[in-house]
Amino acid sequence: MHNKLNQKKKSDIAPKDITKSFFVSLIIIIVIFTTSFWFIYNRQINQINQEHLEQIESQIIQAKKDYLKTAVDRTIVEIKQIEEFFSNKFPSDSAYVRSQVKKYIKNHIRQNTLVDSGYIWINKIINYEGGDDYAIREVHPNLPETEGQFLSTHTTDIKGNTPYLTELQGVKKYGELFFTYWFKEFKTDQISQKLSYAKLYKKYDWIVATGIYLNDIDTLIENELKHDELLGHKRNNLTLVLIGLTLLITLLIALFYKKHLTKTFRFYTSEVEKRENKLQEINDSLEQVIAKRTYQLSESEKRYKAIFRNNQSIMMLIDPTNGQITDANSAAVKFYGYDYKTLTSMSIGKINTLPTEYLSKAIQSTAKTSSVYIFKHKLASGEIRDVEVYSEAMVFEEKKLLFSIIHDISELRKTKQELVIARKKAEESDQLKTAFLANMSHEIRTPLNSILGFTDLISTPDISAKQQELYSKIINSSGEQLLRIIDDIIDISHIESNQLKVSFESVSVNDLIKEIASVFRNTLDSKPENSVESHIYIPDESKDYIIETDTLRFTQICNNLLGNALKFTDEGQIEFGYKTKYDELEFYVKDTGCGIPKDQLNLIFERFAQVTRNEYREGNGLGLSITKGLVHLLGGTMSLKSEIDQGSTFFFTIPFTGVIQVKVSKSKELN
Structure with a gap:
């Protein structure tokens, strides 16, 4: 019984049947392949032809655009050359000379033609907003009867295009443009699509333009289509011949190897049977291995879960x-x-x-x-x-x-950030201390040298009384400078340690501002060759504001800012005043000095820091830091605006408690 089943199985897969099915399948595959190849090939060729035509059309239009742009640019160059010629010959810029130049230019353009499609023409813009008379025709050699006529942006061609409106909007926005419309060809009644290029010559409000017809593109494309169609027929014939030869050669080779294939199939049929039996044995062994490994994996997962949970x-x-x-x-x-x-x-x-x-x-x-x-x-x-x-x-x-x-790692990161910040602050502090010591060494040594040097000179027996008086003034000035440096150091130390005491009292703002400005003006007048003017600004002389402040510290703030402005202003003006801002008064000192770079605005109020450009400016770098600290003690805030070579404005606010009316004479001026 088993032998009969084997024989039946072998008869079911006879080599003859297999080879017959193989040849039928081979023929079907070849037919499907050739049909698909033919379809894809033709589709690809058609796509290539279409892209080729689009590329040709694009190249033709671009060539025409280049041609038109070159013609207009050349004309504008000629206009400028004519203007330059007349300006050299007639230096006077009278209206008569300008009119003659324009007249000559127009006559020159009337003679400057394009071979292909007409002339260079000029439209003069009257109204950039459009309308029925937005422009007037200045020159049109092709249509001389239109010269002097008004143009309307409402004009349309047979396709509904508005060429004059398009032209106006284009030159208004971009200064130049390409645009298309339908227009009657010169010396014929045929209306064709025309490509024009217009460019604005701003000096005269002229639109210099020219155009070229596009009706020759269709002819060129049609010729190219015929050429591609002829090449296509030749490619198709060649492809059909190659496909036929391929089919024939494939069939001949298959028939030649038919007997060999039959023997091969018979051999592999018996081999497959043997290997199926071996695979079954291997499969049984693998199932036993898998069962064993599954059990081991289950035990491993149990151990993993215990470790994971606990x-x-x-x-x-x-x-x-x-x-x-x-x-x-x-x-x-x-x-x-x-x-x-x-x-x-x-x-x-x-x-x-x-x-x-x-x-x-x-x-x-x-x-x-x-x-x-x-x-x-x-x-x-x-x-x-x-x-x-x-x-x-x-x-x-x-x-x-x-x-x-x-x-x-929250605590770890927090500790790390704190260490980084602490290290940065320590480095900054060390740098500031180093800079401060170097600066103080210079600032203190300068007045001390003056005091010691002129003290020796003043003790010389043969000096005159005038020289003695001059040396005394220098010694006194140097002593005051040294005293200011020491006062600044004391003030900043008191501010830093919160030991600076302020005494508040009610003060009239207008009187205090005028008093400070008067002292500052006397300082300016006492300087030889002074090129700086001072101005004060009071918003309303009829109103005076009462503030609760420390008069001494308020005056110190204003003097520091005015002195700082004068130090960095070689010429120009310094303005000092105030404005109302909600429930505060905003005081300001504005100068026209060298200004502060934007990347250094945050450093200007730092202790011991000086923000200068290339030249040296004396100072210990504490003035603005002290000023800001005093403003905060008086209950205000401080800010600044600055631009390089334009000047700086420092603002500070002080709360005010009331307003009083003041009668002011009309003849009174603030300066």
């Missing part, structure tokens, strides 16, 4: 496809503050503060290779903690998951 480190399993937390150990439940059921029903995106798109990229990257990230995780209490996450892909219960171990 580990002190925070651990979670995450589904990389959707970010779902599939499992978490006791340490994770305790750290995040959610119960186990809530935590394992959440997505990691609810905990991780990273934007969704960046978090998805991190998960996908981890799914490919292990990685370590620094994230911010949100706890159930709303607290944000910095964490270091080590993740690696693993297969658990036949599903790919991400195994993550999480370490809380």
Whole structure:
């Protein structure tokens, strides 16, 4: 019985039947292949031809555009050459000379023609807003009867295009443009599409333009189509011959190897039978191995779960496809503050503060290779903690998951940031101290040298009384300068240690401003060759404001700002005044000096810092820092605006307590 089944099986797969089916299948495959090849080939050729025609058309139009632009640009160059010729010959810029130049230019353009399609023409713009008389025709050699006529932006051609409106809008916005419209050909009644180029000559408000017809493009394209069609017929015939030869050669080779194929099929049929029996034996052995390995894997998973649950480190399993937390150990439940059921029903995106798109990229990257990230995780209490996450892909219960171990590094990062800030502050402090000592050494040595030097000179017996008086003044001035330096150092130390006391009293703003300005003006007048003017600004002389402030410290603030403005203003003016701002008065000192670079605006109020450009300016770098500290003590704020080579304006505010009316004479001026 078994032999009969084997014989029946062999008869079912006789080599003759196999070869017959093989040849039929081969013929079908070849027919399908040749048909598909023919279809794809023709489609590709048609697409190439279409792209070729579009490229030719684009090249022709571009060539015409280049031709028109060259003609107009050449004409404008000639206009400028004519103007230059007349300006050299007739230096006078009278209206008569200008009219004669324009007249000569127009006559010149009437004779400057284009061979292909007409002339250069000029439209003079009267109204850039359009309308029925937006322009007038100045020159048109092709249509001389239109010269002197008004043009309307409402004019349309047979296709509804508005060429004059398009021309006006184009030159108004871009200064030049290409545009198309339909127009009657010269010396014929045929209306064809025309390509024009117009360019604005702003000096005269002239639109210089020219055009060329596009009716020759269709003829060129048609000739190219005929040429492509002829080439296509030749390619098709050649392709058909090659396909026929391929079919014939394939069939001849198949018939030649028919017997060999039959023997080959018979051999492989018996081999397949033998190998099927061997594969069955191998399959039985593999099933036994798999059963054994499955048991071992089950035991391994049990051990893993025990280690995972009881580990002190925070651990979670995450589904990389959707970010779902599939499992978490006791340490994770305790750290995040959610119960186990809530935590394992959440997505990691609810905990991780990273934007969704960046978090998805991190998960996908981890799914490919292990990685370590620094994230911010949100706890159930709303607290944000910095964490270091080590993740690696693993297969658990036949599903790919991400195994993550999480370490809380919030305190570590906080400590590190504090150390960085402390180190930066220490370095800055060290640099400031070094700069301050060097600056103080110079600033103190300068007046001391003057005092010592002129003290020696004044003791010389043969000096005159006038020289003695001069040396005394220099010694006195140097002593005052040294005293100011010491006062600045004392003031900044008192401000820094919050030991500076202020005494508030009610003060009239207008009187105080005028008094400070008067002293400053006397300082300017006493300087030889002074090129700086001073002005004060009081918004309303009929109103005076009462402020509660320390008069001495307020005066010190104003004098510091005025002195600083004078130091950096070689010529121009310094303005001092105030304006009302809500429930405060905003005082300001504005100069026309060298200005402060934008990248140094934040440094100007720092202690010991000086913001200068190339030249040296004396000073210890404490004035503005003291000024800002005094403003804060008086309950105000301070700011500044500055531009290089334009000057600077320093503002400070002081709260005011009331307004009083003051009668002021009309003849009174503030200067």
